[in-house]
Amino acid sequence: MAADRVIPPNEAAKHVITRDISYDCDGKRLTGYFADDEMRGGSRPGILVCHQGGGMTDHTKERARMLADLGYVAFALDMYGTVAKAPAEAMPLMQELLQSPETMRKRALAGLAVLKSQANVDANRLAAIGYCFGGALVLEMARCTSDLKCVVAFHPGMAPPVPLPDKDDRTVHAKVMVCAGADDPFIPPSAREKFIELMTAVGADWQLIVYSGAGHSFTDKWVDGLNLPGFKYHAPTDARSWAAMRNLFDECFGRV
Numbered sequence: 001m002a003a004d005r006v007i008p009p010n011e012a013a014k015h016v017i018t019r020d021i022s023y024d025c026d027g028k029r030l031t032g033y034f035a036d037d038e039m040r041g042g043s044r045p046g047i048l049v050c051h052q053g054g055g056m057t058d059h060t061k062e063r064a065r066m067l068a069d070l071g072y073v074a075f076a077l078d079m080y081g082t083v084a085k086a087p088a089e090a091m092p093l094m095q096e097l098l099q100s101p102e103t104m105r106k107r108a109l110a111g112l113a114v115l116k117s118q119a120n121v122d123a124n125r126l127a128a129i130g131y132c133f134g135g136a137l138v139l140e141m142a143r144c145t146s147d148l149k150c151v152v153a154f155h156p157g158m159a160p161p162v163p164l165p166d167k168d169d170r171t172v173h174a175k176v177m178v179c180a181g182a183d184d185p186f187i188p189p190s191a192r193e194k195f196i197e198l199m200t201a202v203g204a205d206w207q208l209i210v211y212s213g214a215g216h217s218f219t220d221k222w223v224d225g226l227n228l229p230g231f232k233y234h235a236p237t238d239a240r241s242w243a244a245m246r247n248l249f250d251e252c253f254g255r256v
Contacts (some may be wrong), residue, residue, distance in 0.1 A: 015037050015038050015039040016035055016036065016037050016038075016065050016068040016069055017035070017036060017037075017038045018033065018034060018035045018061070018064070018065060018068075019033075019034050020032070020033060020034070021033075021034050021075070021114055023110060023111075023114050024110075025106055025107050025110035026103070026106060028081050028107070029081055030077070030078040030079075030080075030081050030107065030110070030111070031056075031078050031081075032056075032075055032076055032077045032078045032111055032114060033049075033056065033060065033061050033064055033075070033076040033078075034064070034074070034075050034076075034118065035061075035064040035065045035067065035068035035073075035074045035075075035076075036068050036073045036074070036118070036120055037068050037069065037071060040071055040120075040256075041120075042120070043120060043121065043122040044071060044072060044073055044120055044121070044122060044125075044256055045072050045073070045121075045122060045125035045126065045127065045249070045253045045256060046072065046073045046074070046075065046115045046116065046118065046121035046122065046123070046125070046126050046127075047067050047072045047073070047074045047075075047115075047126075047127050047128070047129060047249075048074075048075055048076075048077060048111060048112050048115050048126070048127070048128040048129070048138075048148075049063050049064050049067070049074055049075065049076035049077070049128075049129055049130070049134070050076075050077060050079070050108070050111075050128060050129065050130030050131070050133075050134030050135070050137045050138055051076060051077075051078075051079065051130075051131065051133070051134050052131045052132035052133055052134055052217065052220065053087075053090055053091065053094045053132050053133040053157075054084060054087060054090045054132075055078075055079070055080050055082075055083060055084045055090050055093065056076065056078055056080070056083055057222070058222060059131070059219070059220045059221075059222055059223075060076045060131070060134075061076060063076070063129070063131075063219075064076045066242075070246070070256065071256035072249075072256060073115070073118055073120050073121045075111065075114055075115040075118065077107070077108065077110075077111025077112075077114070077115075078111070079093075079097060079104070079107050079108070079111075079133075079134075079137070080093045080094075087226065087228075094133050101140075104137065104140070105140065105141075105144050108137055108140070108141050108144075109141075109144070109145060112126070112128070112141070112145065112147060112148075116147070123147070125149060125252070125253045126147050126148050126149060127148055127149055127150045127151065127152070127174075127249060127252065127253075128141050128148050128151045128152075128174075129151070129152040129153075129154065129245065130151070130152075130153055130154070130156065131154045131155065131156075131217070131219060131220070132154075132155055132156065132157060132186075132216070132217060133156075133157060134153075134156075135153030135154055135155060135156025135157065135178070136153070136156045136157045136158070138151040138152070138153050138156075139151065139153050139156060139176065139178075141174075142172050142173060142174040142176050142204075143168070143170045143171065143172055143173070144170075145173065146173040148173065148174040149174060149175065149252040149253070150174050150175040150176070150177065150248050150249070150251075150252045151174045151175075151176055151177070152177045152178075152179065152244075152245045152248060153176075153177070153178045153179070154179045154218075154219050154241055155179070155180060155181060155184055155186070155187070155214075155216050155217055155218055155219065156178060156180075156186075156187070157186050158180075158186060158187045158191035158192075158194075158195060164191060164194045164195060164198060165198075167198075167201075168198055168202075169201065169202060170202070171202065172199065172202050172203075172204035172205075172206075175205040175206075175207075175248065175251075175252060176199060176204055176205065176206040176207070177206070177207045177208075177209070177244065177245065177248050178195065178206075178207070178208045178209070179209050179211070179237075179241035179244060179245075180192065180208065180209070180210050180211070180214075181210070181211055181213075181214030181215050181216065181218050181234065181237060182210050182211060182212050182213070182214060183213065183214060183215045183230070184214065184215050184216045184218075184230065185215070185216060185229075185230040186216055186230075187216075192208060192210065195208060196208060207244075207248075209241065209244055211234070211236075211237040211240060211241065213234060213236070213237070214232075214234040214237040215230045215231060215232045215234070216228075216230050216231045216232075217231045217232070217233070218232065218233060218234040218237045218238055218241075219233070219237075219238045219241065219242075220233055221233045221235075221238075
């Protein structure tokens with residue numbers, strides 16, 4: 001583990017402390033973002049945050065701080081090892097990982113290992129949340145590790161170029177929640193039906209919540225500036241889906 005860079009206190013709310021944590025995965029240098037409320041003692045649930053296709057952005061860091069403000073210990077992993085300055089730079093990085101599922105899984109589990117190693121984290125109470133590309137990633141993590149009690153995927157990629165498989169009979173270890181916008185071009189009705197079919201086939205504990213009026217990246221208040229068709233921040237759905245996530249955490253971990 002490398003030295004950490006402490007972020008100025010005025011970047012975080014209340015008593016939440018944040019820092020960058022650098023770590024390695026198969027020789028690739030990655031830098032994640034850690035957030036915790038220094039005023040809360042004891043061992044608490046740890047939440048892994050998986051970023052959108054754009055990489056480690058303000059949106060990802062905001063979500064980690066929001067979780068820490070609620071009393072969880074949060075770590076936003078880094079899947080790219082670099083900060084993309086524009087979608088055109090990020091998309092090749094995402095596509096490279098999607099074409100190498102084993103590398104994608106290794107980097108996801110490396111980030112989870114960093115979270116588990118933090119002093120205030122209860123390694124028996126772990127969850128992962130993800131957005132867009134990160135949403136698809138946590139759905140994969142629900143199958144590739146038994147360490148997670150639950151995963152929550154917000155507007156995950158479920159349509160080409162990241163289609164759900166025709167069949168996946170691997171065990172789903174975690175409780176699964178998907179929060180999708182009814183107008184999301186990457187989660188058409190056919191993809192929702194395929195998700196239900198796959199989850200039901202393996203007896204998973206799953207939820208799929210579809211929100212009216214919401215498109216892709218409905219949690220990201222910065223996305224409107226990109227002027228991408230089908231991408232739009234939707235405040236009501238952002239709030240409702242966050243509340244649904246909190247209810248699932250309470251079910252799995254109890255109140256923190």
